[in-house]
């Protein structure tokens with residue numbers, strides 16, 4: 359039976375798909391991520407924001423297995439979140455995953471990047487587009503399914519003899535690629551080299567390629583970078599439909615606040631590797647610490663603003679006006 363979720367809690371508390379716990383990443387003397395904890399809700403669009411150098415991409419690199427964190431735990435749950443007892447059992451026996459009847463639990467910090475994508479089903483895109491520019495648009499989407507196709511081919515034998523399971527897998531991979539080509543509006547460019555596409559189309563192709571691997575968590579590093587306002591709106595629609603039609607949870611790093619505030623359910627703000635705010639878009643955009651981090655105001659000024667807000671709130675509840 360599906361567990362009953364506490365509707366009084368935000369989704370990231372009631373039903374987290376990813377739990378980042380006390381994450382540290384040090385590069386020599388530089389602490390790029392400093393004791394960071396946050397949760398990503400299942401089916402939510404979650405944004406990780408912060409000024410340049412705040413540590414956002416480093417967090418992505420830890421989640422997706424590109425970096426081994428200096429400390430901390432990264433728990434991904436395919437089904438319901440694990441109980442503390444289940445989590446302790448995976449952690450203590452030194453395993454990197456627990457694939458039970460109802461769910462799979464993965465400790466991402468213990469997994470290499472290919473297992474994070476292949477087993478834990480976390481896909482990502484990069485700040486700088488990384489397509490195979492010499493391959494066609496369609497080939498880029500087929501390559502994304504290479505691992506599944508290799509397994510279906512029995513690592514060549516079934517493919518060599520053209521067994522039905524291999525033919526079926528090939529057909530399904532082509533269907534998946536065709537579906538995503540259509541979804542991102544690139545069907546008529548299927549046979550063109552990916553490098554010939556305009557910039558905005560390359561960004562959409564990257565997202566389509568990530569979706570071809572069937573992720574349950576899609577991590578997007580600055581998907582709106584370099585897009586014009588019309589393309590940003592199209593991106594918003596694409597991400598909303600990925601969430602609505604495929605139930606994929608999305609974690610994105612983004613500087614474009616029109617994208618962040620428009621489509622996010624949950625926003626986490628980093629500054630110098632530390633979390634300074636965590637909540638709904640409305641909560642975050644009115645948080646004096648966030649305003650200060652973006653405008654470069656110092657701590658004293660933040661405390662002053664907070665005191666002013668508290669005084670105003672107290673005044674309005676007692677009916678005192680200034």
Ligand SMILES: Nc1ncnc2c1ncn2[C@@H]1O[C@H](COP(=O)(O)OP(=O)(O)OP(=O)(O)O)[C@@H](O)[C@H]1O
Nearest residue numbers: 385388390408409410411412413414415416417485
């Ligand atoms: N491989 C590395 N070696 C050394 N320092 C690094 C490495 N990767 C990141 N850093 C440093 O860690 C800090 C955080 O960098 P990161 O790229 O994560 O920030 P960011 O928030 O993603 O920035 P931006 O918005 O500009 O992309 C920076 O000071 C950066 O120079």
